[in-house]
Amino acid sequence: MIDKTTEDNQGNLPKPVKSSFRKRLLILLVFGGILVGCVGFYVFFWLTHPIGSGPAGPDVNREAFEEVWSEQDVVLLGFGDSITAGYGASPGKSFFKLLVNNPEHDFEDVQGLTLSEVLPNLEVNNLALSGSTSIEQVDVLLPKIEEYPEDVFGVIVATIGGNDVIHMYGRTPPREGRCTARLSQRRSRGLVIMKNVWI
Incomplete structure (x- = not known):
C-alpha cells in the first residue's frame, strides 16, 4: 500500500x-x-x-616671438589630408591649431609662441580634408582657395601624399598617376608648386 501523504508531499x-x-x-x-x-x-x-610625452623637438627660441613679425594682413592656409585637418587630435590640439594658439593651461613652455602672437592680422583657413589623396586635393581643395589681394601675405601648411602611399590601408590597389602625374599636369597649366619651404 502506498502512503498517500508521502505521494502528495513528493508531488509538492x-x-x-x-x-x-x-x-x-x-x-x-x-x-x-x-x-x-x-x-x-x-x-x-x-x-x-x-x-x-615631453617635448617633440628642440626648445623654441622665445626671443623670436617677443616682437610682432608683421602688421601686414596674413592668411594661414591649411591644405592637405588628415594630418593638417587634425583627425584624431583632441579639440584645439591639432598641429595646425597649435600653430595659431596654445590651449591656456597646456604646454606652458611654449605659451605665447604662436603665430597669432606675432601676426596680429592673421586670418586662418584650414581647407584640409581627412582621407584625401593628392588627386582629390588638386581637384576638390585647390578650387576652394580664395584669391586674395596682392598685399596679403600667405603661409601654406600642407600635408600631401600620405593617402597616396597607403592606398586606403590596402583596401584599394595602387594606381599610377597619383601625386606626380597630377602635379605635372597642373604645372603645365601654370600652377606654381613649391616642394620644400622652410621658414
Missing part, C-alpha cells in the same frame, strides 16, 4: 532548478566575455601603441 516538492542555474551561468559568461573584450581593447588600442 520543488523541482531542481537547472534552467535558473544555466541562465545565471550564461549571464556570467557573457558579462565575463564583455569584460575580457574591454580589457583587450584597452590593452591593444591604448597600452601597446606608443604615445609620446
Whole structure:
C-alpha cells in the first residue's frame, strides 16, 4: 500500500532548478566575455601603441616671438589630408591649431609662441580634408582657395601624399598617376608648386 501523504508531499516538492542555474551561468559568461573584450581593447588600442610625452623637438627660441613679425594682413592656409585637418587630435590640439594658439593651461613652455602672437592680422583657413589623396586635393581643395589681394601675405601648411602611399590601408590597389602625374599636369597649366619651404 502506498502512503498517500508521502505521494502528495513528493508531488509538492520543488523541482531542481537547472534552467535558473544555466541562465545565471550564461549571464556570467557573457558579462565575463564583455569584460575580457574591454580589457583587450584597452590593452591593444591604448597600452601597446606608443604615445609620446615631453617635448617633440628642440626648445623654441622665445626671443623670436617677443616682437610682432608683421602688421601686414596674413592668411594661414591649411591644405592637405588628415594630418593638417587634425583627425584624431583632441579639440584645439591639432598641429595646425597649435600653430595659431596654445590651449591656456597646456604646454606652458611654449605659451605665447604662436603665430597669432606675432601676426596680429592673421586670418586662418584650414581647407584640409581627412582621407584625401593628392588627386582629390588638386581637384576638390585647390578650387576652394580664395584669391586674395596682392598685399596679403600667405603661409601654406600642407600635408600631401600620405593617402597616396597607403592606398586606403590596402583596401584599394595602387594606381599610377597619383601625386606626380597630377602635379605635372597642373604645372603645365601654370600652377606654381613649391616642394620644400622652410621658414
